[in-house]
Amino acid sequence: MASEPLIRFREVTKEFSRPDGKGTFVAVNRLSFEIEKGEIVAVLGKTGCGKSTMFNLLAGLIEPTSGMLDITGHDPFKEFDFFRGKIGIVFQNDRLMPWRSAIDNVVLGLEILDVKREQAEVVAQRWLARLGLSGHEHDYPHALSGGMRQRVSIARAFAVEPEILLCDEPFSSLDEMTARDLRAEFVRLVKQSNKTAVFITHHINEAMEIGDRILVFHRPARIAFEARMDREAGAEQRKTIEDKILKVLSIDMPAAIAPGVES
Amino acid sequence: MTFNPRVRQFFQASAGTLVLVAAWQIASYFFPHYLFPPVQDIFARTVRILVTWPELSQVLETAGRIFAGLTGAFILGSLLAIPIGRYPRIESYITPFLVFLQGIPALSWVIVAIIWFHGTEFRILFIMVITTLPAFTFQLLDSYRSMSKDLFEMTMSFRPSGWKLFRVLIVPTIVPGILTAWKINLGNAARVVVVAELVGATGGVGYELLRQQQLFDMAGALAWTIQLVLFVLVVQQVIVMIEKWLLRYRPISERAA
Structure with a gap:
């Protein structure tokens, strides 16, 4: 795997104004991580944990409030046109x-x-x-x-x-059999064409099937747990990771990090 | 006994008209013919207009004016609706003006046009455009606003230029609205053009209606009116056919067929 990261989040924070106009709420809080070329990163988290905000930041649809985000050294929001043809997006519904x-x-x-x-x-x-x-x-x-x-x-x-594929829960509305087929097909296509993919999901199994690496988010979007997946891993090893993810997800409280788990 | 659905539909659509024609014919037996001329006289006059070139050319002149007016209003309406849809702040400036325009009767515009302009054709074009502009603008604006946010974001994910966005997303989104706007405004335009021609023209269906009034010729007045109705019906059918072709992607439930 190349050593130079393709995607870099550095202390990225995104705040939105509250609908009633009284103050702001933090959707993404000082988020930092890197993704290398050819990696498939599955982002896992409960509904409302800021996964989609992170996705929209990556897609260049919204601008960070603070921090720095770059893809191949370019700002996806400010240099929106630069990424024409470079980013492909698969949405939750087919659109x-x-x-x-x-x-x-x-x-x-x-x-x-x-x-x-x-x-x-x-x-x-x-x-x-x-x-x-x-x-x-x-x-x-x-x-x-x-x-x-x-x-x-x-x-x-x-x-x-595209060099980068962003997927926002693309198989969540499909039946399990179809979703399983498409997941396998998706990984095969990404690997064959050596693309980099960020795959958002709220299903642990899906994240484990698809990701080379799994990032588990806690509210407001910050990494509470990170695991590298080995596709050849045995059932026991996978079970251990699954249990850890479950434990982290079960204690997703604001400003809390799961005790006793690596982060 | 079962009828072909199209034949049945035709009979259902014609039933109301047939009743009216029958009632008229009965009235013609009891009232003087200058008030209720027999149906066959009206029919004969209608056919005569259609087969006599100098008379048919009057109908075509009116049709041309309707098309010119509607085209002008459509172009101006689009030029107003798309910026309003894209930059909602403009709306608070333009919408009250359009609502104000909508409240002005067509006849008032006829008077204004006669005072302001010399040329008959320009007068009529002005009246047609100004009276149908607000409806076109509002209908196009509604269609623009009904654009799916999901499809917009999906299209934006490919980072299109403004022109490409317009071509691949905005135009197909507003096409159904455009067709509806044409269907609705066609009827309005047909009514307005007669008023405009009645007062300020030397040709066309409106002018001919004025002549029939001066001659006290009810059969003639009705025959000229029927020309306009036929014109609207034919154009409506053409629009429906275009609509069917352009919107052929829409699923149709078997129950609705």
Whole structure:
């Protein structure tokens, strides 16, 4: 693995104004971590722990209140256009454009990158085929099942050949069998193309299946536990990590770090 | 006995009109013909207008004015609605003005246009645009605002330029609203154009209606009115066909079919 980190969070804090206008609340609190090229990092935490805020910071959709965040040395918020074609996002729901067929949805990112239509269609067709959607290229989203739609959205993110993939609980709305297939497919695709991925989830098993490394967040988004995963690890070793994660998650209280666990 | 659904739909849609035609015909037996001319006379006059070029050209002149007015209002409405949707602060400046415009009767605009402008065509264009502009703007603004936040964020994740965002997301989002706006404003425009032509033109359906009034010719007045109704019906059908094609991606429940 390369030694130079690709993504760097340094003491990043994000505060939002309260809806009633009285003060602010901290969604991300002095968050620091690094991600190396080719790594898949699973971010795990309870609902409302700030995972999505961290995700939006990474995507460049919101700006940190303080601290420094850089991806390949560039600020994703201030240098928003620099990351055109470099970051692919798979969202929690498929977010397919209903007026575009499956292939046209996959072509979207390439169209924005000014790739010629014929070339874009070839790329889109290839990705749809890799994700088992051959024969459905011209189907509209409403004619596809939930799993198929999510596959299209994965194809859309991969088609632009981004360096970094950000995934926000992309399989949470799917049935377990479909989700399991897609998880395996996702890891295979990321590893094959040597991409870097940040995968947000609130399922321990999913984090353990997908991540090379797991970051467990406590409110407000700060790392309470970190574990490196060995894909060849035996059941006992995995069980130990799972128990530790469970213990950390069970005591997610503001300003508290799980006692007796490595952090 | 079962009917083809389209045939059944046609009969259902025509039932009301047929009742009205029958009632009119009965009235023509009891009242003088200058008040209730027989249906066959009205029909004959209607057909005559359609097959006589000098008369048909009057109908086409009115149709042209309607299209010109609606196109102008649509372009201006889009130019207003999109900045308002994108920068909501502008809304507090523009919306009260549009609401004010909406409250002014078409006839008042006719008087204003006659005093302000010389050319007949420009007068009518001005009246058409100014009377349909607020509705176009509000309908387009509503469509813009109905844009999905999820789809917006997804599109933004690819970091599109302003033009690309407009083309790949904003236009497809507002297309249904645009079509609805055209359907609604078409009827309004047909009513307004007659008023404008009645007072300030030397040709068109409105002008012909004024002539029929001077001649006390009810059959003629109705035949010219029917031309306008037919025009609106035909254009509405064309818009519906365009709508069906453009929005073909929308799922239709078998129960709704």
